[in-house]
Amino acid sequence: MALKLIVTGGAGYVGSVCTAKLLKAGHEVVVVDDLSTGHADAVPEGARFVEGDAADATASLLAEGFDGVLHFAAKSLVGESMSDPGKYWRGNVFTAIRLLDAMREHGTARLVFSSTAATYGEPEVSPIPETAPTQPTNTYGASKLAIDHAITSYARAHGLAAVSLRYFNVAGAYGRYGERHTTETHLIPLVLQVATGDRDQIQIFGEDYPTSDGTAVRDYIHVADLADAHLLAVQHATAGEHRIYNLGNGTGFSVRQVIETCRDVTGHEIPAVAAPRRAGDPAVLVAASDRAREELGWKPEHADLHDIVSDAWHFTEKRRRA
Numbered sequence: 001m002a003l004k005l006i007v008t009g010g011a012g013y014v015g016s017v018c019t020a021k022l023l024k025a026g027h028e029v030v031v032v033d034d035l036s037t038g039h040a041d042a043v044p045e046g047a048r049f050v051e052g053d054a055a056d057a058t059a060s061l062l063a064e065g066f067d068g069v070l071h072f073a074a075k076s077l078v079g080e081s082m083s084d085p086g087k088y089w090r091g092n093v094f095t096a097i098r099l100l101d102a103m104r105e106h107g108t109a110r111l112v113f114s115s116t117a118a119t120y121g122e123p124e125v126s127p128i129p130e131t132a133p134t135q136p137t138n139t140y141g142a143s144k145l146a147i148d149h150a151i152t153s154y155a156r157a158h159g160l161a162a163v164s165l166r167y168f169n170v171a172g173a174y175g176r177y178g179e180r181h182t183t184e185t186h187l188i189p190l191v192l193q194v195a196t197g198d199r200d201q202i203q204i205f206g207e208d209y210p211t212s213d214g215t216a217v218r219d220y221i222h223v224a225d226l227a228d229a230h231l232l233a234v235q236h237a238t239a240g241e242h243r244i245y246n247l248g249n250g251t252g253f254s255v256r257q258v259i260e261t262c263r264d265v266t267g268h269e270i271p272a273v274a275a276p277r278r279a280g281d282p283a284v285l286v287a288a289s290d291r292a293r294e295e296l297g298w299k300p301e302h303a304d305l306h307d308i309v310s311d312a313w314h315f316t317e318k319r320r321r322a
């Protein structure tokens with residue numbers, strides 16, 4: 001069924017890939033983005049673009065009648081969330097509550113929300129199921145968890161059909177849509193910047209973790225597979241329910257393994273140096289995504305780390321040539 005949807009943050013990395021896939025699937029999409037971290041030229045052709053605040057601009061649009069909102073717009077730098085927490089409570093939580101109120105006012109039926117593995121904190125079991133305790137170790141994760149709680153109560157009280165998707169480590173690119181953060185903190189794009197010569201070396205944050213090679217382990221998921229889960233989520237959302245799904249491949253790769261894969265893909269040497277652990281980093285974060293597979297019928301198609309890095313590398317090279 002073709003739906004009329006608003007995508008907040010559709011000029012950003014994950015939001016632009018999801019918008020491109022939603023359009024391809026025949027949905028009608030309006031992107032709302034304040035361009036604080038997104039790029040106007042990343043808004044896919046075929047989407048209407050409204051520059052503005054994720055709550056205010058969306059609230060004005062909702063009067064036109066929409067089937068749902070996919071809410072990506074957020075502050076997402078873990079370090080910044082610790083040094084400037086107000087930015088996360090206002091920018092993430094307060095914005096989301098205002099958005100929920102506007103959706104309630106206009107009777108908007110569906111919500112798909114970008115949650116995060118950071119809601120779990122230091123895991124007690126691995127791989128992490130959705131039933132694991134949520135004990136975030138940083139304000140970013142706490143802000144996303146607070147929104148998840150708010151969504152649950154709005155779904156129960158007001159009949160909202162809601163899905164939260166808890167992303168593990170998103171990477172890769174989809175066509176001309178990829179990672180272009182002004183402040184880049186993520187491992188794969190940083191390692192690829194060393195390969196292009198834009199950066200001298202990659203720092204390995206911690207070599208004394210209780211893992212096979214001492215470096216931290218993460219579950220990397222291709223952004224195209226992540227986007228597919230959003231398309232399934234918006235279709236499966238059920239009135240009065242808030243379902244939560246982890247999105248990962250269920251396989252962990254260490255920082256050293258990621259760097260080695262990047263060397264293999266790019267053919268560059270990529271110097272790496274040891275550095276202290278980064279505050280708040282858990283040793284291992286791997287998803288149990290059985291629920292998304294069983295209930296949404298989600299099936300990741302690019303689980304191979306080599307493929308994920310290759311797509312990120314092609315995107316990086318194409319942008320440098322452009």
Ligand SMILES: O=c1ccn([C@@H]2O[C@H](COP(=O)(O)OP(=O)(O)O[C@H]3O[C@H](CO)[C@H](O)[C@H](O)[C@H]3O)[C@@H](O)[C@H]2O)c(=O)[nH]1
Nearest residue numbers: 076116118169185186187190203204205216218255278281
């Ligand atoms: O220069 C770097 C950058 C990262 N790392 C390491 O590489 C791993 C992956 O780091 P990323 O920053 O790429 O990803 P995170 O696991 O920290 O971040 C993910 O989880 C976060 C919450 O913990 C947020 O949700 C974030 O958006 C999401 O990408 C971590 O062990 C990190 O310490 C390095 O060794 N060197």
